[in-house]
Amino acid sequence: MEFLYTYETLKLEFPLVEPERASFIILGVPFDGTTSFKAGARFGPTLIRQATLNLESYILDYDVDIAELSIADVGDIAVVAGDSRRTADRVRETIEGIKRANPGALPILLGGEHSQTLGAVEALRPASYVVFDAHLDLRDSYEDNPYNHACVARRISELGVKEAMFGIRSGTREEVEFAEKNGIRWVHARDYSFEAFVDIVSSLPEPVYLSVDIDVFDLSVVPSTGTPEAGGLAFWDVVEAIEWLAKKKRIAGFDIMEVAGERLGDPTALAAAKLLFYFIGAVAKFSR
Ligand SMILES: N=C(N)NCCCCNCCCN
Ligand SMILES: [Mn+2]
Ligand SMILES: [Mn+2]
Secondary structure: OOOOOEEOOOOOOOOOOOHHHOOEEEEEEOOOOOOOOOOOHHHHHHHHHHHHOOOOOEEOOOOEEHHHOOEEEEEEEOOOOOOHHHHHHHHHHHHHHHHHHOOOOEEEEEEOOHHHHHHHHHHHOOOEEEEEOOEOOOOOOEOOEOOOHHHHHHHHHOOOOEEEEEEEOEOOHHHHHHHHHOOOEEEEHHHOOHHHHHHHHOOOOOOEEEEEEHHHEOOOOOOOEOOOOOOOEOHHHHHHHHHHHHHHOOEEEEEEEOEOOOOOOOHHHHHHHHHHHHHHHHHHHHOO
């Protein structure tokens, strides 16, 4: 299956299937044109794929070997340099094409900066958006661009999608007021608990799009990301939430965003690769 805007990249190590037959379809978007502090997320998709080469495909605590699952990788989006909206259009068109060819597939987007999640949500039209992030991402515009990575949750809210955010520890007063006014639930990182997550997400309509901005983890775990913040969540906090979602909600799509880095084996990419394997394994093991 060919798409207008994708090109072949480094592949995952284990056998992959054709996208038409896959349960999970991976797509990278190497775009970091609006990152505001540290660039490098353009290398995220390749760094994450490289980091998977370090990992066992067998997930011990699930007794699931993801090498035995039906996974496709359609490569990376050919980005429009400096244009986050047009690149997100390409993400949208590619995921729409994936769903036309294989309606049952679960698309997984590897970023690249968070602005590109908008393209995936526009394509999949979930009822709810659940995001783990250090940042509210509810700015109406940032650095004169309404499609800046700091605005993605605002644009998604404007689509009428219900939103819930966890691990938050950065934002502006205007963003907090917007969230309050628009019924957007968010939990500060210092108040996060699995119980708080379940309490909020239980009532969200399905299907759910799950987005993980890698900066939700503490900067000691993920130093290579565009806007790192101290005081983040632990890796297993997010895995536990993913397992609950896989058991209780239909998941429309998933992404891991804002992974930057310069070198093979970057800790941020390693954390992202492990999370990718746990997501795929949890859906395979627990989903209804
Ligand atoms: N969603 C995000 N990653 N937001 C980051 C926005 C920019 C925060 N720096 C503001 C610095 C002011 N001195
Ligand atoms: Mn963030
Ligand atoms: Mn974000």
